[in-house]
Amino acid sequence: MTRTDETWFRLLQWTQGQAPSERLAAHVLSYAGFEDIDPSHPLGGKDGGRDASCSKAGRPWIMAVYFPRDQKTFSDIKAKVESDLAGALKHAPYGLAFITNQELRLSERADLMSLGADADVILDLFHLERVAHILDEPSMAVIRKRYLDIELGPLPISVDLDIIGSVRRLVGGEEVLDWWLEDAAEKARQRRIRSSQESLRNPAAALQLSWMQPTPEPLTEDELEERIERWERRVRLTWPEAEDHLASTAWPGLQFRLRNTGEVFLNDVQVIITISGVRGLQYLHRDRFDQAKLLPPVVPAQKEPYAVDLSFYDELRIADYPVTWKNLDGAVEIILDLRHLRPHPVWESETDDIVLVLNGDAGSADVIARWTVTAQGYGKMYEGPEQTIPVELISFLDSLEQVSELVEPADE
Structure with missing residues (x-):
């Protein structure tokens, strides 16, 4: 099993020489948002006091690289920074990006930063911990394999989820x-x-x-x-069930959008979304609204002998439909089951699936949705960032107007 600090260890025990270190440093800068990276002479030659020139936010920067083997004394590191800073000043840069495999304490970093301030140059220190952290990012797995020979493993799950809609509460x-x-x-x-x-x-x-x-x-x-x-x-x-019938027919349901932002095809993907403080209602088309379910007449009318009860169809779903849900104790769990999730196109649910109702009389302005992703071939769960769903207060009469022009109870 690869040790958890393997990246840190291999950087400190660098044995590959100057050329690979400059190329690795260029990748690190690119990850950090630097652009127009132009190496000088990685294989040797006069570089004019710069290992590479680059830019960030439209301003000119110089790259300097220091990758010795093992930890050096702070005086050695400081001497190297002073030398590289002097060389960089010949080109009047906005800043110097100093990339090193050396460990630096906070006080040592502050000491080195003051050198840049004295020279009126921004000094950006990419020290050992910072470089190791960047190389351990999932998107840097290929670079980590190329320069440190640390196995890639499966490319990481990288998925974005959008929950389209709102939580509502009926008032009045x-x-x-x-x-x-x-x-x-x-x-x-x-x-x-x-x-x-x-x-x-x-x-x-x-x-x-x-x-x-x-x-x-x-x-x-x-x-x-x-x-x-x-x-x-x-x-x-x-009455609570009657209000639920109105909400399920008058209000729109949630929809979902799932985007594979990684560089791998995902199979047998399952997304589990948990939303607390709400309950779910089955979304029904507006033509399924029944006035008698909202307020039954005092004296019911005689039933038509050949009337067909269509409520049986309300729970029917297309075979293998990928969205299912259930109410838990004070929360709703929604599951998206997808056979495949390609990097393109974006997957979107096809219909309104579930109407969310705020529990009780809570006065929250929004609720939080937490979600996880698993996929075939991945032995661990990916936990996505929390989603915020807004809460809306909806008038009873406004809801009724959405489904019926009758605002008076049925006479028969």
């Missing part, structure tokens, strides 16, 4: 419910009175309609009041 529903209950009860009373009056005025018509389509006996006033009381209790008890 209780006020609407109170008005609806009062209004629906009063309309049921008025219908009973009209029905009784119609029966008294035209009993023959009532008998004819009864023969054509059997109808229940009209309720007495006391029977109706008892039914209204039972109905109101049931509606209040099931």
Whole structure:
């Protein structure tokens, strides 16, 4: 097994000479954002006091490299910096990038930095720990293999995730419910009175309609009041489910975008997203909105004998559809299962999959999503950066307008 400090150790025990060290240093500078790197004479020759010229942010820099074998004294290192600084000043640079395989303490780094300040030149020190850290970055694996002979292993998982959408919380529903209950009860009373009056005025018509389509006996006033009381209790008890039905049909669902930013094809990719403080609802198209599920009538209408219940189709999914989810205790877990994830094109979910609702009356401005990635051939899990999902407060009436022009309870 390769030791964890192998990069550090091999840099300090450098035996490859000047030319490879200058070429390695050029890669380190390129990683650090330097551009236009132009080596002088890595294989030997007069370099005019610079191992390479380069630029950063449009300003001219000089590169100097010091890769002896084993740790040298600080006086040796300082003498080398002073010499390279003097050579660099001939070219009037903005800064000197000094790349070395030597370990430098904080106080020693400050001492060397003061040399640059005295010469009015920015001194950027790439000391042993800094160089080792850069070379241990996943994107530097090929360079690490070429110059230090440290095996690559599999190229690292490098994936970006975008969660498109928001978490929502319904507001104003209780006020609407109170008005609806009062209004629906009063309309049921008025219908009973009209029905009784119609029966008294035209009993023959009532008998004819009864023969054509059997109808229940009209309720007495006391029977109706008892039914209204039972109905109101049931509606209040099931109101959270009614609000969920409105949210699942009126609100958009989350969508997901996954981008392979690495240089390898990934197979059997699984992304697990955990979002705390929320619960999930199955997204339904707006035409699946049912007014009676939001506020059932006091006296239900007779069911059509040949009516088809389409709710069976709400849970159906395309075979091998890559997005699944489930509610946990106070959180939602979403799983993306992809057979392949290529560097191009970007993968995007095809439909709205899940509607997220904020738990309780939490006043958060956003919620946090944590996610991990695993893939075939990789023995460890990659943990992605946290994602922030905004929280929106959505009016009950505004939501209702999205799915129906009816803002009054059903009369029948």
